[in-house]
Amino acid sequence: MSRELWTVAELASAAAGYLTRKGIETSRLDADLMLADVLGWTRIDLYTRFDMPVDSHARARYRELIRRRGRREPLAYILGRREFFGLDFAVGPGVLVPRPETEGLVEATLTLMEGRSRFRVLDLGTGSGCILLAILSRFPEAHGEGWDRSAEALEYARRNAADLGLDHRATFVERDLLKTLGAGPPPRVDLVVSNPPYIRPDEGWDLMPEVRDHEPAAALFDREGDGLSFHRAILAAFRHLDPMPWVVLELPGWGGESLRTWWKDQGAGDLRVVADLSGQERVLIAAGGETFRHPEPLDAS
Structure with a gap:
């Protein structure tokens, strides 16, 4: 996730792939819910605004949440x-x-x-x-x-x-x-x-x-x-x-x-x-x- 520009859809897809490799069966759902939380959106917003860019501050926050989930911390705790x-x-x-x-x-x-x-x-x-x-x-x-x-x-x-x-x-x-x-x-x-x-x-x-x-x-x-x-x-x-x-x-x-x-x-x-x-x-x-x-x-x- 080191590129200059990431859209909502690209970021969620990359995060879901990472969580899948960590053995998390609900990888896409979890990735979506954490991104929606970071952005202050609903999950539906992610799909209606899929092509919007995500700023570097939000990406950094999202990256930390994804890492925590990759360590198998419960989504509810995150x-x-x-x-x-x-x-x-x-x-x-x-x-x-x-x-x-x-x-x-x-x-x-x-x-x-x-x-x-x-x-x-x-x-x-x-x-x-x-x-x-x-x-x-x-x-x-x-x-x-x-x-x-x-x-x-x-x-x-x-x-x-x-x-x-x-x-x-x-x-x-x-x-x-x-x-x-x-x-x-x-x-x-x-x-x-x-x-x-x-x-x-x-x-x-x-x-x-x-x-x-x-x-x-x-x-x-x-x-x-x-x-x-x-x-x-x-x-x-x-x-x-x-x-x-x-x-x-x-x-x-x-x-x-x-x-x-x-x-x-x-x-x-x-x-x-x-x-x-x-x-x-x-x-x-x-x-x-x-x-x-x-x-x-x-x-x-």
Whole structure:
């Protein structure tokens, strides 16, 4: 990229070729999004103004972003944001990047709480706050609290709450999930949600470099368990409350039958498993008190 004059189209094509050689499957999309960010344009602008020259200052900024992406830094960290459930969330090093599959947890929760207005939700391992804030954005009278052990992640969560105008209904507290739940009775809430760590240590080798080398390990790995230890700890902590709140947890694509068996052995009530469009077990729902009746059965196994 040392020529005197580069057009938008030439620059994006050269960057996409470089990223392809680095093994990035979404090379053209990523190159376009980073160039649009540098220029302050939309992606559509790149195609309608493809023949416009890019000045040297913008090229230098773009070159640095491309180099970072070539080192397999997550695109969301480079751009500083990620869309989730139609909302824009600030993200960066130290916070888990919101995943599309986690939107299934939010969708299941919205269906579960349909017809309700005032309720209190607790988000365990809140990270960027995306789950809690997405729920609160759809229920204007609900309030919630997010826990996370990472002060860095909580800064993003608070910033996102403020940016979305939800900071008057969402609070974020630095707490270690397992230690806090094991120390005494949990808080009384109506709904508990969580995308807990569920990757087993022996599965780390199979992760994309963007995840394995850059995202916070504490938010990814169930280091002492089988991928379901956080799920069991959360369910065990809240099952003795009367009434028990609804508990909605993300699954790793499996584990529903194992948790059902364990839950039955505890003498507890019903567990539902909701599959995603590919048939993988994605959301676990533990039945709450009679105050919250689900209006229609979920598509669940």
